[in-house]
Amino acid sequence: MQERGRDDLTSVGGPVLSAVEGTRALLRNNALNITTFIIVSLIKTVLALFVLLTAVAYTVWLERKVVGHMQNRWGPTRVGPFGLLQPLADGVKFLFKEDLTPPHVYKPLYIAAPMIAVIFALTSIAVIPVGNSITLGSLHIPLQITDVNIGLLIILGVTSLGVYGVALAGWSSNSKYSLLGGLRASAQMISYEISLGLSLVGVLMLTGSFSLRDIVDTQGGTFWGFIPRWNIFYGGQFIAFFIYLISAYAETNRIPFDLPEAETELVAGYHTEYSAMKFAMFFMAEYANMITVAAVASLLFLGGWHGPVVGPPILRALLPVFWFVLRIFGFLFVYIWVRGTLPRFRYDQLMAFGWKFLLPLAIANLLVTALVVALRA
Amino acid sequence: MTHLIIFLFFGALCLAGAVNLLVQRHPINSALSLVVVMGSLAVEYLLLGAEFVAAVQVIVYAGAVMVLFVFVIMLLNAGEEVRTKGSRVAMLFGIPGMLVGSALVGWVLIERTGSQTVAAGALPGAPRTIGWLLFHNFLLPFEVTSILVLIAIMGAVVLASHPDTDSGKKKS
Amino acid sequence: MVPISYYLVLSGILFACGVTGFLIKRNIISIFMSIELMLNGVNLSFVAFAAQWHALSGQIFVFFVMVVAAAEAAVGLAIIIAVYRTRETLNIDQVDLLKL
Numbered sequence: 001m002q003e004r005g006r007d008d009l010t011s012v013g014g015p016v017l018s019a020v021e022g023t024r025a026l027l028r029n030n031a032l033n034i035t036t037f038i039i040v041s042l043i044k045t046v047l048a049l050f051v052l053l054t055a056v057a058y059t060v061w062l063e064r065k066v067v068g069h070m071q072n073r074w075g076p077t078r079v080g081p082f083g084l085l086q087p088l089a090d091g092v093k094f095l096f097k098e099d100l101t102p103p104h105v106y107k108p109l110y111i112a113a114p115m116i117a118v119i120f121a122l123t124s125i126a127v128i129p130v131g132n133s134i135t136l137g138s139l140h141i142p143l144q145i146t147d148v149n150i151g152l153l154i155i156l157g158v159t160s161l162g163v164y165g166v167a168l169a170g171w172s173s174n175s176k177y178s179l180l181g182g183l184r185a186s187a188q189m190i191s192y193e194i195s196l197g198l199s200l201v202g203v204l205m206l207t208g209s210f211s212l213r214d215i216v217d218t219q220g221g222t223f224w225g226f227i228p229r230w231n232i233f234y235g236g237q238f239i240a241f242f243i244y245l246i247s248a249y250a251e252t253n254r255i256p257f258d259l260p261e262a263e264t265e266l267v268a269g270y271h272t273e274y275s276a277m278k279f280a281m282f283f284m285a286e287y288a289n290m291i292t293v294a295a296v297a298s299l300l301f302l303g304g305w306h307g308p309v310v311g312p313p314i315l316r317a318l319l320p321v322f323w324f325v326l327r328i329f330g331f332l333f334v335y336i337w338v339r340g341t342l343p344r345f346r347y348d349q350l351m352a353f354g355w356k357f358l359l360p361l362a363i364a365n366l367l368v369t370a371l372v373v374a375l376r377a
Numbered sequence: 378m379t380h381l382i383i384f385l386f387f388g389a390l391c392l393a394g395a396v397n398l399l400v401q402r403h404p405i406n407s408a409l410s411l412v413v414v415m416g417s418l419a420v421e422y423l424l425l426g427a428e429f430v431a432a433v434q435v436i437v438y439a440g441a442v443m444v445l446f447v448f449v450i451m452l453l454n455a456g457e458e459v460r461t462k463g464s465r466v467a468m469l470f471g472i473p474g475m476l477v478g479s480a481l482v483g484w485v486l487i488e489r490t491g492s493q494t495v496a497a498g499a500l501p502g503a504p505r506t507i508g509w510l511l512f513h514n515f516l517l518p519f520e521v522t523s524i525l526v527l528i529a530i531m532g533a534v535v536l537a538s539h540p541d542t543d544s545g546k547k548k549s
Numbered sequence: 550m551v552p553i554s555y556y557l558v559l560s561g562i563l564f565a566c567g568v569t570g571f572l573i574k575r576n577i578i579s580i581f582m583s584i585e586l587m588l589n590g591v592n593l594s595f596v597a598f599a600a601q602w603h604a605l606s607g608q609i610f611v612f613f614v615m616v617v618a619a620a621e622a623a624v625g626l627a628i629i630i631a632v633y634r635t636r637e638t639l640n641i642d643q644v645d646l647l648k649l
Contacts, residue, residue, distance in 0.1 A: 109405070150504065153432035160440025164412070167444065171405065171451045179451065186448045190441060210504055384551045388559050395566040395586060404578045404639075411582050414563070418589055421556065425600045430608050434592075437615050442585070442622045449626045450578055453633050475565065482561055487554045506605060507612075515609050522616045529620030536627035 044145050045126075052125050056287040057087035062329075063336045070340040097276035102173070105273065109172035114274065114281035117165025121285035124158045124292045127151040129213050131305045131321040143321065144213065151212040152204070155296060156197060159251065163189045165285060166253075166260065166270050173273035181269025184347060185260035188250055191354045192257075196247035198362035199240040202369040203231050203300045216304030230303035239365045241301045243358055245334075248293040250354065252286060254335060256342040257350055264344075294331035295324075302327050384424055387417040402457045404450045408443060415439045429504045556597035563590030577629050577639050581622075588618050 061076065061083065068075025076083030101110065128151075129144035148154065163186050170182015207215045221229045231237045250257040261269030271282045298304060307323035309316050345353070394413035401407045415438045422431035511519055567590060570583030592611045599607025629639070636644055 109409075148428075150428050150432050153429070153436065157432055157435035157440060160436055160444075163440070163444050164409075164447070167447050167451065168405075168409075171447075179454075183448065183451055186444055186451070190444055190448075193441070208505070381551050384555065388555070391559065392562060392566075395563055398579075398582065398586060399566060399570050399573065404576050404582075407579050407582055411586060414586065415589060418593055421559070421593060422596050424551070425556070425596050427596050427599065427608050427611075430596060430611050433612065433615060437619060438585075438589070442619055445622055445626055446578065446582060449629060453630070453639065475569070479561065479565055483558050486557045486561065487552075507608060510605055510609055511612070514606075518613060522613055526616060526620050529624050533623040533627040536624065537630050 040141060041145065044141075048125050048145055049122065052122065052288060052291065053284070055291055056284050057091065059287050059290065059332055060090070060283070061087050062332065063339070066333065066336045067340045070337075091280075094277055094280040099276040099278065102175075102273050104174045106172040106174060109168045110273075111278075113165050113169035113172060114278045114285075115165075116168065117162060117285035118281040118288070120158050120162040120165065121288035121292070124155045125288075127154050127212065128292070128295050128299070129216065129304075130324055132317065134317045142213075147211065147213055149209070149211045152200065152210045152215070152296075152300075155292065156193075156200075159289065159292065160189075160193055162285070162289065165282075169274065169282070170260075170270035173270070175273055177267045177272045178270050181260045181266050181272070185253060185270055188253070188257065188259060188350060188354075191351060192247040192250035192358070195243055195354060195358040195362045196251060198359070198366055199243035199247065200296075200300060201366055202237055202240045205366075205369055205373050206231065206234065206237070212299050212304075216299055216306070219303040220306050228303055228306065230301065230306075232301040237301060237369070239361065240369075241297070243362050243365065244297060244301065246358060247354075248297065249335070249338065250350070252289045252293055254286075254290070255339040256345050258344060259347050259350060262344060290332060290335060291328065294328045294335070297331050298324060298327035302331075380424065384421065387420045387424075391417040391421070405447065408446045408450060411446075412439050412443050415443065429507050553597055553601045557594055560590045560593035560597065563587075563593065566590075575640055575642060577632065577641055577644070580641065581625055581629070585618060585622070588614055 064086070065075035065083070076086040079085040079089045101107070126145045127148060129142070129147065131143040133140055133142040135141070166185040166189075167182045170178045170180075170185065173179070203215065204210065207218050209215060215231075219228075219230050223229055223233070227233055232241045249255075253260050259269075260266075261271065263269075266272070271279055274282065304327075305320035305324040307320065309319045311319070391414050394410040394417065397410035398407045398414070401410065415434060419431040419434040419439070422428075422434060564587050567583045567585075567587030570586060571580055574580045574583060592614055595607045595610050595614070599605060632644060633639060638644065
């Protein structure tokens with residue numbers, strides 16, 4: 001039995017085994033010292049978290065500004081030039097407000113829920129690559145906290161755990177509006193997660209890897225010299241991109257699918273009973289999730305960090321990061337644009353749309369992609 | 378060494394979650410401790426080199442099945458459970474019997490398989506290999522399970538739909 | 550390096566916890582969660598044996614267990630909702646009539 005198992009493995013996983021061995025050898029050679037590795041990782045983590053939180057704050061500012069202009073208003077203008085210091089003022093306000101705890105809440109979960117939401121929203125940044133690698137002296141640093149070969153699965157797993165924050169907040173607040181919001185959120189997020197996942201499978205079949213870095217690397221170059229070889233233009237993934245876009249709006253509870261916090265019917269949905277910093281945590285989690293979703297869309301469909309690169313070496317290393325950030329901001333702008341334009345769906349419409357339209361469409365797209373891949377092989 | 382420490386830490390977390398599931402009286406606390414158990418089991422799978430299984434464990438079990446449980450608990454707003462008094466015979470014989478039995482099983486397991494150790498990532502549970510096996514050697518079970526899932530979906534829809542939906546349609 | 554038996558002992562304890570929960574819990578949902586706990590214990594032993602025998606089939610079994618568990622959860626929770634709708638209780642001791 002054991003022998004047969006080994007045979008199976010060598011015939012199937014031969015290349016994989018050698019890849020693992022190769023990685024080990026590389027690690028042994030590069031094991032110059034573990035302290036350097038830890039220091040570099042720490043610096044990368046702190047930097048990534050700082051940038052992410054700043055980006056969250058300024059996405060809020062961007063949203064208020066853009067929606068303001070769409071509605072013929074100015075948006076924030078008072079604090080700093082163009083209201084640029086508004087996020088800072090908001091943060092200070094959240095910190096100094098009184099932290100109310102309503103009397104009939106289920107306290108342990110009431111306190112834990114916003115933390116769960118924000119932790120899972122911030123975790124996924126760990127596997128998102130933002131560019132190639134930079135070389136400092138003899139040190140070769142990839143611009144990513146950690147490159148695991150199941151990166152995409154980790155992002156999916158972490159975002160699917162984020163539901164708990166919302167659901168528990170709704171339940172533990174012990175208020176009817178919160179409970180309705182929490183119920184809506186969990187049902188909606190489970191439903192749309194399926195079409196979200198299925199829309200990504202097409203890209204995975206074309207690439208043959210879960211590693212985000214590999215997926216981006218296959219998207220370099222152009223078709224016929226002028227169309228960039230992004231997945232969105234390739235193998236019919238255009239439809240997959242739109243399925244992803246719509247499911248992502250539902251996953252992050254944004255207009256037109258912001259039923260869990262629909263203020264006209266549910267006061268504020270699952271965070272009705274929250275105030276001060278706990279409320280700010282939900283806010284941060286929502287915007288961090290938006291950024292994660294935008295980053296995944298750019299990596300999988302829009303070619304990641306590929307773009308024209310010119311100039312001295314330092315510019316060559318940093319321009320890809322700029323292109324990547326530009327894509328994320330483009331995606332976020334579409335988010336805000338949709339928010340300023342579309343009305344909210346009704347809940348039964350939302351469910352029917354997800355199960356009866358998006359899911360069959362995603363499966364059909366998957367079949368077509370499989371056919372394309374099979375014919376090409 | 379680090380391997381052992383990680384194993385022990387997450388094993389302890391796992392056991393704490395499992396025991397908490399038994400002790401807690403409110404279903405939602407039990408559900409959350411089960412999520413903790415599943416999360417730490419995912420780490421144990423990573424230690425055994427089954428990275429794809431670990432990811433699927435988090436996505437399917439912790440992210441979907443348990444959310445469904447929490448959803449139902451919230452929907453029915455089930456309160457704390459009422460404890461019935463345990464029988465004296467169970468207390469007298471059950472607990473010592475369970476302890477003896479589990480000690481026996483543990484001893485057998487350690488004695489019989491004690492020499493074998495596993496290194497971290499001993500087996501490449503790479504998605505590509507697993508997919509290959511799943512669609513070649515295990516194709517028939519795969520198809521049968523998919524039919525099972527289809528039947529389960531239909532069953533869930535039928536069971537959970539309102540019993541008077543049909544009559545309501547007839548009335549209107 | 551961790552001996553394979555440690556994993557097996559852990560899985561055994563998890564399974565025992567599941568059985569205990571199944572027997573002592575009185576809430577249908579909690580009983581159902583105990584079953585999930587047992588399945589998780591079994592999964593751990595599958596993965597441990599897969600690592601011991603260097604055969605990936607063990608990991609494939611885990612997938613099948615997960616799929617069956619998910620299907621079971623969907624149907625089981627639907628049954629629980631149906632039971633709650635007719636009996637208005639989740640206590641297993643009070644759901645003992647064949648016909649209302």
